[in-house]
Amino acid sequence: MISPLLMNKKWGNGPIPCSGKLTTLLLFAYLGITTVSTAQQVTTRGQVTDPSGESVPGVNILEKDTNNGTVTDLDGNYEITVSSPEAILVFSFVGFETQEIPVEGRTQLDAMLSEDTRSLDEVVVVGYGVQRKSDLTGAISSVKSQDITRLPTPNVTQALQGRVSGVQVTSTSGAPGAGTTVRVRGVGTLNNADPLFVVDGMLLENIDFLNPNDVESIEVLKDASATAIYGSRGANGVIIVTTKQGAFDQAATISVNAYTGVQQVADRISMVNARQYTQLANELRQNEGAQPPYNEDEFGAGTDWQDFIFRNAPINDINIGATGGTASTSYNLNVNYFNQQGVVRESDFERLTVRLNNQYKASDAVRFGHNLSFIYFNRQDEPSGIVATAYRALPIFEPRQPDGSFTDMTPTGNPAASFEYNRHNENHSYRAVGNFFMDVDFLQYFTFRSNMGVDFIFNDSRVFTPTFYVSPAQQVLENMINVSNNRTRNWLWENTITFEREWDSHRLNVLAGITSQDFYYEELGGQRRNLPGEDPSLWYLNAGEEITQTNNNLARDWSMVSYLFRVNYVFNDKYLFTGTVRVDGSSRFGRENRYGTFPSVAAGWRIAEEGFMQNFDVLSDLKLRASWGIIGNDKIGEYEGRPVVTGNENAVFGPGETLTYGAALTRLANPFIQWEETVQSDIGFEFGLFDNKLTGEVDYYFRRTNDILVSVPIPAYVGSAENPVVNAASVENRGWDITLNWRERRGDFGYDFGIIASTVRNTVLDIGEGNEAIFGGAVGISGLLGSRTIIGESIGHFFGYRTLGVFQNQNQVETSPTRGPEVPGDLIFQDTNGDGLVDSNDRIILGSPIPELIFGFHFGADYRGFDLRADFNGTYGNKIYNSKKQTRFDTYNFETTYLDRWTGEGTSDTEPRVTNGGHNYEVSDRFIEDGSFLRLRNVQLGYTFNQTFLDRFNINNFRVYLSGTNLFTITNYTGYTPEIGGGDVLGTGYDNGVYPISRVVNLGISANF
Template sequence: MEKFLPERDSTWHLSKYLILTLLLFSLFIVQDSFGQTNVPVQGTVLDSSGQPIPGVNVVIKGTINGTVTDLDGKYSIQVPEDAVLVFTFVGFKTVEAPIGGRSTIDVTLEEDLGDLDEFVVVGYGIQRKSDLTGAISSVKSEDISRLPVSDVTQSLQGRVSGVQITQNSGAPGAGSTVRIRGVGTLNNSSPLYVVDGMLLDDINFLNPNDVESIEVLKDASATAIYGSRGANGVIIVSTKQGSFDAETRITVDAYTGVQQVANKIDLVNARDFAQLANELEQNVGNEPIYNVNDYGEGTDWQDYIFRNAPINNVSLGASGGSSKSNFNLSVNYFDQKGVVKESEYERLTIRLNNQYKFSDAVTFGNNLSFIYFNQQNEPGVIGNAYRAYPIFDPTQPDGSYTDTSPVGNPAAQFEYNSNNQTNNYRAVGNFFMDVKFLKNFTFRSNAGLDLAFEDSKSFTPVYFVSPTQQNPENSVNVGNLRNRNILWENTLNYTKEWDNHRINLLAGITTQDFYTETLGGGRRNLPGEDPSLWYLNAGELTTQTNSNSAGDWAMLSYLFRANYTYKNKFLFTGTFRRDGSSRFGEENRFGNFPSVALGYNIIEEGFLLDQNFLSNLKIRGSWGKIGNDKIAFYEGRPVVTGNQNAVFGIDEQLIYGATLTRLANPFIKWEETVTSNLGFEFGFFDEKLTGEFDYYTRKTNDILVGVPIPSYVGSANNPIINAASVKNSGIDLTLNWRDQKGDFSYNFGIVASTVNNEVLDIGEGNEAIFGGAVGISGYLGSRTTIGQSIGHYYGYKTVGVFQNEADLSSIPKRGPEVAGDLIYQDTNGDGAVNNNDRVILGSPIPDLIYGFNFGFDFKGFDLRADFNGTYGNEIYNAKKQTRFNTYNFESSYLDRWTGAGTSNSEPRVTNGGHNYEVSDRFVEDGSFLRLRNIQVGYNFSEVALNKIKVQNFRVYLSGTNVFTWTKYSGYTPEIGGGNVLGTGYDSGLYPLARTFNVGISASF
């Protein structure tokens, strides 16, 4: 067992007393806040036609305190006598109303199609969009819930500039790889997720219908408040909340649909396979083994393993509140069968959000999610279906499974290898308290918790299909995983607005603690195969195996931010965060991370006030430094592992031992990322046309990398040092057009981003780092070196095929090539082809990431369509290269060389050998354009709904991943994965599904 607790020095203990002191201080002075003179104000908010508007934000100017209107457009709030109320709602112009001694204030809002983002969620608060100095993109709930996905991040594809989201797999419940403005480190490059104030590493548990908005923070001005946790960007998720003084509202969202494989790989049929297999035998000097005329189409193994699979989703919600409390409750059931048989994902999510007003000064609340999911993983049939001979049938006439050697029979795998289940129980949420005092101060204490318990079990029965596909002893394996993430944050906020000035100050202390433990075991030779026996105690004691490991780390942080606005024109943001991580030794435990940003609302200048052409114009710039500590647990400490036992002596006595299995470097320190951003925001024609343009640079220094050491040292890992440096730069562009003509409204949007990734340094010796697929000579196909992008493909460039003996005698060769083999370029011109002739073959990093969308509404009908894509990236077709036996062939082999002049690109048919080196033969264009989603809906009229007491009712049809335009020959050009040093390798992914749904949305 491995378990190593982080060192806790006096700083960590001191932080607890500081936090406690701040909390007690705030409670002591809360009596002052009770003494404030507040008056009740109520009213109704209507649109220009006199209809009430539910959900309008009513906020006390200069604060984040307020309420929202109920279903009848009514509100009620306690405010200071000299306050000003600010009324905001999506699609309407903002109205400010001084109290002026009034107890009733009715407001009429005018439509403003361009003003869609008046307030934006930022780190530890909200802010006027006009006051923002950072690069922040926002996506609203209606664009998030439209896609039938289990992972909320997938709904951001093609919607946010500067963000690349790649599905890791098409398997049910599979997650995504998220990259914000490229890859800035050789370690974990995933962003931080913040859900209602809880800091997390993933949001796979979220029900999309629970999400109110998602903000993506991209530059230092926006992310620096999260310090090292935000080194790779931050995604803030705000879930739906209830409303004070609001009637209970019931919502129903449901859809059902069918999934199918979006694209199959073009493999040869049985007749063509027999022909190619015969040629392969002849090419190695053997006789043909098949009579080609005996075969036709044969078995399409892809058709055998794939199916049309159902997908279902039901969400029920209720929200409302009294004058003292509000609630939002939702229950979601998501069930996705996989397009590969024997794969499934089932999830139940319960969310409860509450707020309780103890007084006008004190509010308590909670945001809680409880999640259960069950996942069945497909039994590894995809690779075998790709390689299995089409000349074989799945079963014999007697019903037994066919021996499909050298590949396992996928049909037998479904029966014998499908007992593989994972259950996960998770609770995620936070409890918070807000205390207002001294008129302008707000103290918040926020305690968050993320608990996950996962158990897995697999059972394999006794079976025999062939000598290479058998299991002579049944076996059971079980595993348990426990994760604990505890967060405690205490922040103090000061807000004041006077004359032409607006200021907001934030200070706080936050600490977070993580713990994880795994436990696994297995036994063989159970007395039977009934599920009641699938437990370790049923197996033979002498066959048992077990493993157990644990680890934890903690972080302590101090934060400060100042926002200042003068005349709504000049903007300033300054942020400072000091982070301490137990992953580092005492000397380098803490790092300081500042940022500063300036903005200029040019549209507020007097000479622009009396014109109708330009409605917004702002320039902003930021600079900041952010840290990163995302290395594995205890890379900064040595690890000693027990159970290193041996037998010694004449009497063969067992001696128990332990050994050092991980070396450590106590002097490693924080990675540091320095970012700068220059942005422009603009709007034309009363905000019908809006846009943002950003140019950014992002340089990461002192990247934590492992350095190779001799094997005789005995360490299982490479010690970590600070060595490498990487730079990313590029542009982000967002454009939106919205307009309305009578009953017809329409919109169009486009996002585009470029990423230029360059490695500046990789440490002492500047030796390249290799990864990815292995060629026949043992060379890895991915390389990271100075002056190039991270993880680019590196191998031989092909320049043709040896056609005859004349070519063999005149063209440089790598080895004993014969006619029909590939010609690799002699790049250095020394007359020989060897390791020194390898060149850069492409990169998995796109030159351009883009997306566009359009939609319209007309008399109850609506249409929405979303596209996304990439340009300039390559994919390495590793599954085609991996060929150590005779397997089935992709259809490209039909263009192979069979004699002089027949082909100068596809070599003769061989298994392994010269033609399977890492080369551009396996590098394909990964650019694509995908119709991500299209949806057509109809909203029934209010007149018809009022008769049945329904507020709204909408039906829709939608299609997801409807079509993909790409040159790539695999299942999908989206190749995800978390290893930044070896991305873009397709070793046989679970295919992406095309989905068609019918659904409803209703509220009562």
């Protein structure tokens, strides 16, 4: 249960009021640290230098297997008292190899650190195991914990923005607790294109619940060699998350990480004021042949509704962890509380996470443990559509009348009233996710692992709407209560055997296993009206009138069994081979095609290890690798291969007009559908120059997805409400992934710089019988959809009319092809087929929401305790459909671009006359804008206190920092943000009034005891 303090929602109205509690916590941590026996203590001192003889400040020096440590001063000198003459000192510093040096009773002990050129021996997490980075044949990118926690966000996937080539991460909304849309190497399906997430071995649909402080590393698997071990779920890429673990024989360490900050809307839309609005509204009525409704001299600035709905809002996070272990037990405990109020009023999010990762040694050959996370969150959403309502709200109105009543703001509705009457909504979620595992070593080279993953989720929501009247369009005559509960049960059981052996020049790893997974979801909801009052004690269904009751209940489930095999072989540290095959059987498919087989092969050549390369001193590393494989996508819905019958299909029959309850067939079965299969090839090389100061990876990839499921129209007389699906479409993605990093240290100063860049060319190759276009997205004034998918072009490209300017006079209208009936001041649409008319056949491709280039770069520097880091990300070549500007069914407010409208011949050739709807609001390039942007994702300045000073307080590390997130964005897009995420691949890139992205400034601390 959460304490009343944590449940206090007013906590978010300012900085965390816990300075006293934090001081108490630190005091307890200080008193609880184990003291070291002084019976045989030895004090030793010395200096740490680099290979050039220069001193190295800030080197961490730790007595092995204890928490007794220090840090070198500005001249590289140190002094430490160890527990015995036989103690071992561990010297570590970023960019240098870690060294262990026995004290051997010496009172003077100097050390020289060697630059770390062994990054190739770094261990990287792969599916069902780990591998040396030097042995990898697949395209895998890794992000470590320090890069994840540096970004103050509750969402782990946002840490991947601009950090991993081939990966596009887009925020779905700026709302507190909102998720992201992740695309790995483009969009390869017309259905769900989300990647598979794996957390400590548990296969999941998303990782929005994760506490970033729990994460040790994130690996992104991009090519078939890396993802084929996940078979039917690897086509959209795989993101593996490994959480932090304790260590055996390690003294207890307590960590505290906390920050508090302020958020504000990063960019606002330029809207007209009240006087400008009346000018435009009067002109609009005159254009319609009506009398102007306003006296323009009566109005001034009026109400800025963006000021009304937006606010500066606090964001707070505190994380307390403990890690350590004995000879037979290791543990890592983390408790995190995150609270974020939204920049839109009446929206907030709080989350409490407790993670416990333990490992136990039953013997040298038997280990077992668990990685468990328990999450509670509470979210309040802003009134539905309030951002779009405020965008359209008329500035001539005040929120309230002089008598205190809400102003009738027909046609848009009153945002102030929406906040008052539509704010009683809360969503609670309880989740337990993790795994239990056991490892058994046998016959010298074999390891058996059994892993049971679990994911239990319970959500409940309650929405109360009181009785109110503002206007005929904004009223509720009967109060109502809506209650909804849903639960998810997801379990995974995996059993694998690994053979691993090294001998002579050979290194062999063989993996075989069998897995099974079962998923079940059920939802139950109800509504009643006419509650006897509005007190929260009455917000239950039983309080409403029984005659008004409605309810709903639905469920879905699926299960899978899989067999997997992989072999990794390395010869002479030069020649690499990987072969993988996985067989999946899923309940989502009919018996005829229930099983799918997904193989892959890959090879690598470490050219730098060849004898003929040894004279190239500049070249530190060079590896060539290539892969090919088939992977699948099973995200197609649970019942595509089975007939669907829906209940509650009721009708009145007979002379007595009796209501008869029944069911109806809503979708026909297609038992012959099969897996969507992606054939992927990748060729890449990795290199290191100047003792690996400069490292890089370059990949060229080709992905072709076949047998994509699409719906096929059938005659209405068949009696099915939904069209059946068939395997028909094909999509191709190809492009380049580039990663470059430079790292160097010169005495007290160290710096690094990195850049990633990815291109993608998305092409539809086949749509099925007839190859008819698939339309989606927003609807234009004439009912035409704004997105189209056809052979030879990208998925979901924008499709409409090209404008050639504005008709300046009647003669130009009469002598030009027209759609009719145009008048001077209307947009000119291009007659693209040259038939003398403008109709739907003249629509053309207006751009794609898929970027041509995804990029990011970062740099960091440190000097004598100070550190500075900055991260940038962006896209190029993508378009955004500004549909909120197009949606116009009445005289809403105007953006300031309307001030440059056409008012007579020669006044404007870009902005048409003022109208509501009609010709000028067709789907056209008027509403298509450039979505390219460059954003300063995060910048952070920190200072780590001198270890000599911290030793007085038995503190191992203490750092303070100031950070800014989304401080500026360079873009031509006129909306709140060019980040427009969404899961619908056929209609993405539409801005219907997205919740704005926040600019955040944080002050934080990080400490270890």
